[in-house]
Amino acid sequence: MGYFEQYTGSGGEDFRVFFAPGRVNLIGEHTDYTGGYVFPAALSYGTWLGVRPRTDGRFRFFSTSFDKQVDIGADELAYSAEDGWSNYPKGVLWMLQQEGHAFPGYDFVFHGNIPNGAGLSSSASISMVTALALRDLGQLPLTTIDLVKLTQRMENQYMGVSCGIMDQFAVGMGKAGQAMLLRCETLEYEYVPLELGDYSLVIINSNKRRELADSKYNERVAECATGFAQLQKQLPHVPNLGNVNAADWERFQEEVTDPVIRKRLEHVIRENDRVKRSAESLRQGDLLAFGDYMRRSHESLRDLYEVTGKELDALVEAAWKAEGCIGARMTGAGFGGCTVNLVHRDQVDAFKRAVEEEYRGKTGLHPDFYHCEIGDGAREIERGVEPCPFW
Structure with a gap:
């Protein structure tokens, strides 16, 4: 039995799996919230999210890394310190609700291999993988850049952290073997090959x-x-x-x-x-x-x-x-x-x-x-195409 069924039980619709990487910033620290330049790259480490729709309007959040489990309704998405890590996916749901999107309820199971608290953007990884899953499952008319902006607003408005946009951008827009020169004011960017030789x-x-x-x-x-x-x-x-x-x-x-x-x-x-x-x-x-x-x-x-x-x-x-x-x-x-x-x-x-x-x-x-390998940004994982801890 895989991670998903261990937490949610078997049966019902099949679940889908999404992935968002962590990121490392090669140089350009504490410049993003001033509209300046940063030079991050997405990592092969990251967060996998298994999601299955529900029909009762409930949202259940599980993590293989934390004991805390949360089961709430659509009207219970307010920030709560007691909910710990799950405030990140809750916050994404809350932001999308504020923008007029509705959801039938979901079971979410998160599994990550980013060291917790290490500064490699585990929070942006969790937020972006949630946003990607909700967009694709709900067939929302949002681009990846839209999701990048939304998850930054969530950190600012819901989590109360005055962060810039670098973490979310690198997690969402990463490309294997490439670093990203990003001007945070305008989101102008270019990929720069990370050719390190010896x-x-x-x-x-x-x-x-x-x-x-x-x-x-x-x-x-x-x-x-x-x-x-x-x-x-x-x-x-x-x-x-x-x-x-x-x-x-x-x-x-x-x-x-x-x-x-x-x-x-x-x-x-x-x-x-x-x-x-x-x-x-x-x-x-x-x-x-x-x-x-x-x-x-x-x-x-x-x-x-x-x-x-x-x-x-x-x-x-x-x-x-x-x-x-x-x-x-x-x-x-x-x-x-x-x-x-x-x-x-x-x-x-x-x-x-x-x-x-x-x-x-x-x-x-x-x-x-x-x-670390330098990997691709947030995406859905197809069964049998990429290795994944959920199967």
Whole structure:
């Protein structure tokens, strides 16, 4: 018996299975909510969702990762802290209801292999796979970009997290073997081949849970808004912080009177420039330059944006010292979670040993290492076509 029947029982209509990946952001951190540039890629890790329609108007949510199960009606979709992880699919249902869509009820069974709390966008993966399933099952006239926008609004309005659109976009629009250079203000994007030659992407989970991430994230969003309001007095035709270039920042940075907020804006403006330069270095096959931009990004996140924390810093510093590593940085919101590393494939094992020893010595924590393929975005899984834990 597969996962689906274990939770819902057998019988009734056959179920369908959908998948949405996690994502890793190669560079461009805390730039998306200012309308700037990011450079993410979808992973082969992700969330599978088995769905079967019901006829009684009930929605049942199960997960192979959490004991909490939720059984509610269409008028019971309000956010509830007690419902934990299921608020993400509940929120997607709620958003679609607000837009006038109705559903007959469904059984949902989620199964994921994204490390929980690692900063690889398990929440966006859950939200996007739910939105995709509801669209396809309900035959709704919505594009993937529509679903990307809807799941971001859900995070903002329902979950209360002032996130940008990068996570949802990468999860929805990913393409195997490609990174995405995305301008978050306009959703203009292009795929850039992730041709790493003799190097591999190694993701390391610090196993430091991201307890501060949401609260500090919202704090940084507010700091950027405050600083840009001051800066805009000299740049009235610039619509958002993501459009401020380095030259204008050099001229007008003293308009931002608080030195802490000035540091926040310094990071965002320089990071936007690094993203564009990093994408160009990959196009030209200059991996050493790309690795150097990764290093500078982490230093800026540590010193100017102050979202790394001692665990991520220890992990990145251990990677910088390890032979065969040409680039390492934190990825995600920060305060725990993961790092992304560019390591020569012949030295990956030695790299892992060296990093684990130093990191454990400094923090007492054991890191987990992941070798990830860059995969496709959200999609339905056809039985017998792709491997799937539901059958």
